[in-house]
Amino acid sequence: MKLFEPVNIGSLCLKNRVVRSAAFEGMADPGGVPGAKYEAHYAGLAEKGMGLIITGFAYVGLDGKAMQPGQAGIDNDRSIPLFSRVTGSVHKNDCAIFLQIAHAGRQTVRAACGGRPVAPSGKRSWYFRCRPSPLTSREIERIISGFAGAARRARDAGFDGVQLHCAHGYLVHQFISPSINNRKDAYGIDRELGIGGYFLECVINKIRDACGNAFPLAVKISGDSDWRPGLTKTQFVNLIKLLDIAGVDAIEVSCGTMEQALNIFRVPAIPWDTILAYNPRYRVNNKALRGFSKLLAGAVHVPSLKKFSPAYNLHLARVAKEHTTVPVISVGGFRTGTQLHDTVESGSADLTGLCRPFICEPDFLLKVKEDPSYKSRCVNCSRCAIMCDSGNATRCYRIRSSYGA
Amino acid sequence: MALDEQVCAVVSANLEKKIPVGRNTDLRKDVHLDSFGTMMIINGLEDAFSISIDDQDFRAVSSVGDIIEMLRTKYHVGG
Numbered sequence: 501m502k503l504f505e506p507v508n509i510g511s512l513c514l515k516n517r518v519v520r521s522a523a524f525e526g527m528a529d530p531g532g533v534p535g536a537k538y539e540a541h542y543a544g545l546a547e548k549g550m551g552l553i554i555t556g557f558a559y560v561g562l563d564g565k566a567m568q569p570g571q572a573g574i575d576n577d578r579s580i581p582l583f584s585r586v587t588g589s590v591h592k593n594d595c596a597i598f599l600q601i602a603h604a605g606r607q608t609v610r611a612a613c614g615g616r617p618v619a620p621s622g623k624r625s626w627y628f629r630c631r632p633s634p635l636t637s638r639e640i641e642r643i644i645s646g647f648a649g650a651a652r653r654a655r656d657a658g659f660d661g662v663q664l665h666c667a668h669g670y671l672v673h674q675f676i677s678p679s680i681n682n683r684k685d686a687y688g689i690d691r692e693l694g695i696g697g698y699f700l701e702c703v704i705n706k707i708r709d710a711c712g713n714a715f716p717l718a719v720k721i722s723g724d725s726d727w728r729p730g731l732t733k734t735q736f737v738n739l740i741k742l743l744d745i746a747g748v749d750a751i752e753v754s755c756g757t758m759e760q761a762l763n764i765f766r767v768p769a770i771p772w773d774t775i776l777a778y779n780p781r782y783r784v785n786n787k788a789l790r791g792f793s794k795l796l797a798g799a800v801h802v803p804s805l806k807k808f809s810p811a812y813n814l815h816l817a818r819v820a821k822e823h824t825t826v827p828v829i830s831v832g833g834f835r836t837g838t839q840l841h842d843t844v845e846s847g848s849a850d851l852t853g854l855c856r857p858f859i860c861e862p863d864f865l866l867k868v869k870e871d872p873s874y875k876s877r878c879v880n881c882s883r884c885a886i887m888c889d890s891g892n893a894t895r896c897y898r899i900r901s902s903y904g905a
Numbered sequence: 906m907a908l909d910e911q912v913c914a915v916v917s918a919n920l921e922k923k924i925p926v927g928r929n930t931d932l933r934k935d936v937h938l939d940s941f942g943t944m945m946i947i948n949g950l951e952d953a954f955s956i957s958i959d960d961q962d963f964r965a966v967s968s969v970g971d972i973i974e975m976l977r978t979k980y981h982v983g984g
Contacts, residue, residue, distance in 0.1 A: 542958070677969045863940045877941045899919050 504869070505552070509853060510716040511826055512660050514551035514596055514783045514851075517844050518865055521752065521831045521853035522600040522663065522720070524556040532559065532573025534582050537893060542597065545858065549865040551851075553595060554663050554718075554752075556894075557602035557670075560650040561643060564603030564671060565613045567628070567780070569891040570662045574601060574650040578899045580657045588659035598718060599654040600663040603643055605671030606632035606678035606680075607758050611779075620674050620681040620688075620696070625780060627759045640687060640699065643671070648706035651715070661716030661749065662707070666700060666720060668764055669757025675699035676739065679727040693738040695731070705744045718750035718829075719743060723816030724821065726760035726804065733869055736808030736816070737823050739779050744824040752829035752853055753817045760801070765856075766808035770798065774883045774897070778890040790814040811839055818848040835876040837868035859884050860896035907909050908983030912973050915953045919945040946972075956973045 501507075504516045527538040545553055558574040565573065570715045573579065583599070590597045604612075606619035607628055618639065619626075619632035635643070651662045668670035680690050681696040689696045689713040700719075707717055721739060724730050731739070731748045743751055756764035775782050775797075784793045804811075810833050817830035831853030834840055840852045857864045857876040867874045883897035906914075909928055917926040922950060932938040938946070947958050954976065964978060966972050976982040 692932065861941050862944075895948055896941075896944060897948075899921065899949075 501844050501847060501850065503841050503852070508828060509552070509661065510735065510743060511714050512716045512739070512749075515550040515594060516549070518550045518552075518849040519612040519752075519829055519831075519851050519853040520545060520550045520553045520858050521829070521855045522554045522556050522665070523855040523859060524889070525572065526568060526570035526782040526888060526893045526895055528572040531585075532565070532571060532575065533579060534572045534586060534673060536887070538572065539586045539589055541893075542586050545862055546590040546593035546595035546597070548735070548858070548862050549594060549869065552660075553590060553597045553598050554853075555597065557600045557665050559648070560601050561646040562604050563618060564605065564643070564646070565608060565612050565617065565714050566608050566670075567600070567602040567607075567612050568888045570893065573705075574599060574653050575646065577653060580653050583657035583659070587660075591658070596660040598615055598661040598663045598716070598862075599650075599657075599659045600665050600720070601647060601654065601667035603646070603856060605669075605674045606630060607669050610890045611872070619671070620683055620699070623680055623682070625759065627761075629781070634683075634737075637685065637687075642689045644702045646705050647703045648710040651707040651717070652710040655711045655715050655777070661718060662711075663720055663750075663752065664700075664703060664748075665720050667752075667754045667756075668761075669722045669725065669727075669759055672700055672703065673722060673725070676721075677725060677727055677728055677731070678735070679725075687785065693741055693742065694735040696738065697742045701742070704748065707845060708747075708881055713747070716749045718752060719748050720740065720754060720831075721750040722755045722757065723753050723819070724755045725757045725815065726763055730842050733819065740820045744826055746824060748827060750827045750851070751820060751824065752831055753813055753849075755813050755816060756833050761767060761885065762882065763804070763806045763881065764832075765885050766806055766812055767882045768808055769881075770802070771881055771883050773800070774886045778887055779885075780783070780889050789792050808831060810835060811843060814843060820851065821847070827851060831855070835878060835880075837872045839875045840868065841872055856880065856882070856884060860892060860898055911953060911967060912950070912976065912984075915949040916946055916969055917955055917971070919949040923959065926969060928968070928973065930969045932967055932969070949977070954980070956980050956982065 550879045558572045617632045675696045813832035827850040828847035829851040
């Protein structure tokens with residue numbers, strides 16, 4: 501396999517094996533409507549040579565809206581013409597685009613989702629400071645239908661497929677996880693598999709019913725999490741097998757949850773200045789107190805932080821590849837052209853996914869085409885991720901100018 | 906601070922390598938500006954002047970002086 505060779509995701513042929521993995525945009529209005537900035541963002545990216553763009557997560561229902569301001573929504577038909585403009589602009593540049601669809605579950609706040617957050621269980625989220633309302637069966641069925649409706653709208657808006665967000669601690673991940681899901685009904689943990697797969701299966705089946713089997717359906721999963729106990733290797737393999745049997749068209753393997761989001765991104769040094777100025781959970785308006793807060797939060801978080809290393813989730817993709825023939829996308833820590841080429845050529849993953857390198861250099865892949873060993877300018881500071889909570893559209897903050905931290 | 910000084914300060918603050926920046930600084934020859942540097946400067950200007958700059962407009966500039974003129978004429982910055 502070669503990086504710049506075509507690859508199929510279900511019925512869809514991509515021109516190469518580089519994916520712009522989902523990255524939050526912060527470019528929709530408070531009603532989740534994607535406007536001109538959102539469209540221009542994706543139109544611009546589509547010129548930059550990647551085979552597939554996966555949008556930032558769009559909520560499937562208001563009760564699943566995330567905390568970050570500016571999240572797009574695909575929860576009603578009025579958004580179809582607006583998303584159609586986005587897909588039309590992207591397709592002009594021979595690039596495919598999937599809409600990532602998600603429900604935040606307990607990883608949100610009342611102000612965003614309009615009430616008490618919901619989850620498979622009432623287990624408290626430490627980071628989001630909420631004790632969610634456990635979902636009833638009827639509520640679960642409504643959310644499953646919400647996912648199917650969102651996928652149908654995405655198809656009608658011209659998206660080439662959808663990616664179901666089952667990673668990073670959001671609702672589907674909450675159902676999968678034995679440390680969160682303590683239900684005793686069919687949506688609980690399967691004794692044989694050791695994970696809660698029934699909700700996921702229901703969502704996949706309902707999307708297939710709504711959109712047909714030919715409409716590409718990808719999933720994003722976390723191969724490990726910050727919740728304890730996390731997934732064992734056996735449970736992770738069982739999840740891959742479940743997805744294989746369910747017939748999804750691609751599996752993107754990430755890791756972590758928003759409970760300890762820096763473990764999703766991996767940072768060389770915690771950007772405390774940005775966190776204490778902008779993160780709604782840690783914001784300290786009094787600059788004099790920030791030093792104390794830094795010490796306190798550091799004592800809690802630093803011991804559990806995972807360090808950045810190149811292609812840091814690739815070992816999980818390799819495990820997935822051993823148990824499925826479905827194309828596997830590895831995301832996390834690709835910073836050089838060499839890493840991209842090696843990953844695909846060695847068969848460690850079928851596709852490579854990147855977010856942050858495309859935030860600071862949308863033309864990163866064009867540079868890799870010219871120079872196969874090109875190194876990204878992204879230094880993994882992850883201020884772009886932290887600033888998702890600020891209400892500003894996502895961009896690179898590597899060089900601090902006047903953003904006010 | 907005059908607009909010229911403000912723009913020079915923003916450009917200088919957003920360069921990876923610190924070099925003296927003046928009105929006549931050429932963005933390609935002197936600064937070797939690439940897509941990353943361009944994005945950093947656009948971000949810095951947007952923050953400094955509370956405006957939203959169209960990337961297409963920036964493609965036409967070649968010097969710091971051009972940026973200043975673009976901000977004056979197209980974005981009505983600095984009176």
